[in-house]
Amino acid sequence: MLSKSSHPINSVTVSKSSAISKKAQPEYVACDVCRLSPICSPVNIGGHSYDFTGKMVNRRHYFKKGERVFQQGQPATLIYAISAGSLKLIADVKASERVIDFRISGELVDICSLNEGVHSYSAQALEDTYLCEIAKDTLNDIASQIPQVQGRLMKVVSQELSNIQQSAMLLHGNVGSEEKIAAFILNLAWRYLNSGYPCREFRLTMTRTDIADFLGLSKETVIRLFKKLQQNSLIKIEGKNLIIPSIEELQKFVGIELI
């Protein structure tokens, strides 16, 4: 058995009330909800518990809102998990930048750089954000020596693969713009749920322009369709705060059973 007591961070975490909050102390994601927990948790070998995290994990590195975490094309030496906050992922296309995805609390960032030398996109903080950073090299070294860690890493990467596939399917599979936006919201809800947050009520930390950019729509269209969805009682939106009256109805509209 893994000795959870030897893992101090779990006890630090405060209970989360809601993702909706203006300015407060950051509410760190519980380590046992974080998708890196299999890697950060101590390993049991021959009856003894070993914790490798000290060797490779830099906990809760702070990034100010708007700050770049890493830049496309730069050498990638770290992988990241979001402890609090959120990011947008950006790719250079045709001399301009496009939002290609978002990452919220508890999610991993740039796992695909594990077998690549450089970052294939950039990442920028959407709000004040804390990241746990893991050194790729060290992780790979330890993984190659300790099968248990290798197995866990495998689990993490597989999970990530499923998540990305899932998200891509959801967003790609819808024709109408209204359904695309609904799918985007449903996807976010699902991810907040997976990170231990309320999924029927959360804060859109990105701007409408970011959402538009991500979905390949204009910001005006995004705004108008938000309004339309609200008129159809599928969502309730006030500024950056979003409420989903009925997940079931939203799922019916999008056409996918997710939650």
Next chain:
Amino acid sequence: MLSKSSHPINSVTVSKSSAISKKAQPEYVACDVCRLSPICSPVNIGGHSYDFTGKMVNRRHYFKKGERVFQQGQPATLIYAISAGSLKLIADVKASERVIDFRISGELVDICSLNEGVHSYSAQALEDTYLCEIAKDTLNDIASQIPQVQGRLMKVVSQELSNIQQSAMLLHGNVGSEEKIAAFILNLAWRYLNSGYPCREFRLTMTRTDIADFLGLSKETVIRLFKKLQQNSLIKIEGKNLIIPSIEELQKFVGIELI
């Protein structure tokens, strides 16, 4: 060192001339190009070479054009690599079906089912197709016992993660429909290249309707934009055969340096 000579399939493979061919003996992908080769290759332990493929791999299972390989929601016990042919992946959305991706020779299918019990989409043969099938359970068993296999599996899954991310970025990141289609073609070219086929000249095994469905456009729009791209000399298209006069120009148009 791995003893390649103990791996008979490599020598069977015929040299590939071109993906463009009407009716001929299927030209199997060389195993050393297949993305499952790290798993199929024999493993060296204590100076001896062990080949586990016999225990878990069913080689070149034939599927007729139009046949379903597996169905969304069904229990997933196998993962697949395409030895010859191509597939479309389909998801049920709102009582109808939508094409969510394609897979060509040398590519893997449904790797994300590794950590899931059921298929999250369906797969259908776009032409007469041969698949190598690997039993998930057996693979996981062997991987958990032999670190070398685990490591290789890790490599395969990571690679797949990168590929999916790459494809998603390419297709998602473009606004205009014309650029979307160009990106789709460029993505296919890149994938044919990775599978050892000519990338400037290949056959579109899927219908225009499939492409339209996949890109979220109408089939008429796809046809008209194909024509437009041809008028701009970015592609040359005759029925199902496609030629890319200049990969550089196409990349410039899409705005991504891929090849």
Next chain:
DNA sequence: CGCGAGATTGAGTTCTCTCAACTTCTGTGG
């Protein structure tokens, strides 16, 4: 040779984009 699926073309409609004006929000400095 003929059937049927797929591909193509044209015309009219609908949706989304663009542009511009304006309001609201946010953060900064006085």
Next chain:
DNA sequence: CCACAGAAGTTGAGAGAACTCAATCTCGCG
């Protein structure tokens, strides 16, 4: 704490792109 400036959000009107519908053409297969 307020004032201000810049960013983000909202709204309306006109232009352009993509969709739908229908008719026709072509190719592969029996």
